[in-house]
Amino acid sequence: MEIRSTTDQDFDVFVDTVHAAFGRFPETPVEGGGLWWSALEIDRCMLARTADGRPVGTAATHAFELTLPGETLVPVAGVTAVGVLPTHRRQGVLSAMMRHQLTELRAGGDFLSVLLASEAPIYGRFGYGPATYTARLTVPRHQAALTVPRAHAVAQAPATGPDDGSVEVLRSAECGEILEEVYDRYRRAQPGALSRPHRWWALRAGQPPISPAPRYVAVHRGADGVPDGYASYSIGDSNTLTVDETIAVDDAVFTALARFVLGHDLVSQVVFRHVPPGHPLRWQLADIRAGEVGGDMDWLWVRLLDVPRALTARGWFTDGELVLDVDDPFLGEHGRYLLTVRDSKADCVPTDREPDLSLDVRDLGSVYLGGTAPSTLVRAGHIRAHRPGTAALADDLFRAERSPHCLHWF
Numbered sequence: 001m002e003i004r005s006t007t008d009q010d011f012d013v014f015v016d017t018v019h020a021a022f023g024r025f026p027e028t029p030v031e032g033g034g035l036w037w038s039a040l041e042i043d044r045c046m047l048a049r050t051a052d053g054r055p056v057g058t059a060a061t062h063a064f065e066l067t068l069p070g071e072t073l074v075p076v077a078g079v080t081a082v083g084v085l086p087t088h089r090r091q092g093v094l095s096a097m098m099r100h101q102l103t104e105l106r107a108g109g110d111f112l113s114v115l116l117a118s119e120a121p122i123y124g125r126f127g128y129g130p131a132t133y134t135a136r137l138t139v140p141r142h143q144a145a146l147t148v149p150r151a152h153a154v155a156q157a158p159a160t161g162p163d164d165g166s167v168e169v170l171r172s173a174e175c176g177e178i179l180e181e182v183y184d185r186y187r188r189a190q191p192g193a194l195s196r197p198h199r200w201w202a203l204r205a206g207q208p209p210i211s212p213a214p215r216y217v218a219v220h221r222g223a224d225g226v227p228d229g230y231a232s233y234s235i236g237d238s239n240t241l242t243v244d245e246t247i248a249v250d251d252a253v254f255t256a257l258a259r260f261v262l263g264h265d266l267v268s269q270v271v272f273r274h275v276p277p278g279h280p281l282r283w284q285l286a287d288i289r290a291g292e293v294g295g296d297m298d299w300l301w302v303r304l305l306d307v308p309r310a311l312t313a314r315g316w317f318t319d320g321e322l323v324l325d326v327d328d329p330f331l332g333e334h335g336r337y338l339l340t341v342r343d344s345k346a347d348c349v350p351t352d353r354e355p356d357l358s359l360d361v362r363d364l365g366s367v368y369l370g371g372t373a374p375s376t377l378v379r380a381g382h383i384r385a386h387r388p389g390t391a392a393l394a395d396d397l398f399r400a401e402r403s404p405h406c407l408h409w410f
């Protein structure tokens with residue numbers, strides 16, 4: 001089998017092969033997505049061909065920036081368009097492409113790769129672990145009242161206090177630049193968020209809010225008139241108002257946008273897509289049972305390609321030290337590292353000290369952004385804690401300033 005990057009000459013073959021692998025004709029409109037592949041960069045796509053030259057497999061990467069805990073921005077490879085023709089499955093084509101891709105990414109200096117998994121059982125074997133989670137929150141309109149914040153009266157009013165900004169409703173086609181700017185402000189402070197390349201906005205190649213599917217967008221502006229949040233929504237069957245994404249630079253802006261969509265007339269219920277775990281919106285409803293959480297699922301999967309580099313790149317919030325014994329079965333590697341955190345920064349060096357935790361690199365990917373507690377994976381039997389108390393220490397150490405969350409689809 002030959003695996004190599006596409007060129008202008010065979011990019012059409014790549015696109016045809018992706019469609020055949022997913023079983024969709026190119027002209028089939030992708031659910032809300034449009035021409036999603038038009039945002040790909042040709043030299044970051046690869047084709048696998050059989051010995052007789054037949055294209056059978058595809059994979060690609062986007063160049064993204066990922067926000068790590070501590071508002072640290074790092075480059076990551078976003079793996080996408082992975083497919084193998086139905087006639088050539090379970091013969092090792094994907095495994096060969098993954099090996100090729102991981103080797104190439106490392107050679108190019110990448111230390112993290114990320115993806116969204118079409119099916120959960122596929123990517124763990126290649127060292128990826130689910131690292132962020134997302135859910136839907138459905139609120140019946142007749143139970144949509146928000147409560148008065150209890151800390152409202154205190155001098156340091158929390159972000160959920162009264163809103164001195166304004167909301168304007170625009171059509172998605174007329175506010176692309178506003179959305180791009182607001183999203184960029186938001187994602188820089190949100191652990192787990194990915195940058196959205198300008199070409200993604202310009203080509204309208206993504207899912208809502210920017211896809212050709214029409215959407216209303218409630219744009220929030222602060223008292224100074226500067227846009228600082230938006231909610232992209234549509235009203236569909238049974239008068240359900242679905243908010244594709246609510247992007248806000250802080251909690252007060254999120255609350256103002258939530259108040260706006262929850263107050264929409266002629267609507268039976270409001271469905272907020274992409275609500276992060278632990279989001280305060282449920283607590284802001286006067287009736288905490290009014291918000292029904294559904295569609296709880298993994299979203300961004302993370303793969304560490306260079307353990308010390310990845311661990312020293314993120315911000316940390318608790319001092320401490322741990323010896324991590326990390327196994328990488330897919331790449332046939334093993335390393336033992338002393339992780340020392342002091343004053344929000346980590347040092348990570350090889351050691352021969354006895355380990356505190358033994359773990360697979362996929363599990364390190366899951367805990368890396370702070371969205372999965374190491375103790376959960378200890379209790380699940382995936383991470384081995386060698387001493388009592390180490391799981392709790394690891395929980396403290398790996399925690400992020402808030403739940404990591406990603407809502408970019410790629």
Ligand SMILES: CC(=O)SCCNC(=O)CCNC(=O)[C@H](O)C(C)(C)COP(=O)(O)OP(=O)(O)OC[C@H]1O[C@@H](n2cnc3c(N)ncnc32)[C@H](O)[C@@H]1OP(=O)(O)O
Binds near residue numbers: 091118119121125
């Ligand atoms: C980031 C993204 O782009 S996600 C999109 C992924 N693509 C799709 O879902 C499109 C439809 N599916 C496909 O094209 C293919 O089935 C792929 C790409 C998922 C798998 O390709 P294959 O060439 O069949 O994988 P390969 O033969 O290398 O399998 C490696 C191992 O993974 C397992 N595996 C592969 N796909 C799956 C799956 N969908 N579910 C469970 N196990 C799987 C295989 O059984 C094999 O296990 P083994 O090593 O124990 O024998």
